[in-house]
Amino acid sequence: MNMKTATNPTEHTPGPWREVDGFIVGGPWADGEFHDICDPRCAPPDDDNAAMINANAQLITAAPNLLRGLQDLLEDHKRMFAESHPHSTIKWEECVEVQQALAAINKATNQKGT
DSSP, X not given: OBOOOXXXXXXOOOSOEEEETTEEEEOOOTTSOOEEEEOOXXXXXXXXXXHHHXXXXXXXXXXXXXXXXXXXXXXXXXXXXXXXXXXXXXXXXXXXXXHHHHHHHHHHHTOOOO
16 A cells, blocks of 8 residues: 655544545545554454454544534534524534534644634
8 A cells, every 4th residue: 555645734544534444544546555554453353452442443434524624514514603693692613513623623633723
């Protein structure tokens, strides 16, 4: 498998990601290849850590979908909040859940908070 690097530090390897032979890979890319994302194995797999390694791999492979889903959900929520609360004194950006979601997106995309 080949390693590609992002051209922008906030870019990640496009999804979907999946586990192949213990490695997390993304692709296929335009060249038809899958490219390494990471190796979630913190140590050689054994009976004590196999479940943890598998759980880490599942979470890592879901990351691009989770990020895109959270971005889409937040965009829809902002629109619906404005439509359903046109005269509210509460600002959308001040909602705790919105702040948590924005913080997670910013962390995942290496962006400063807004």
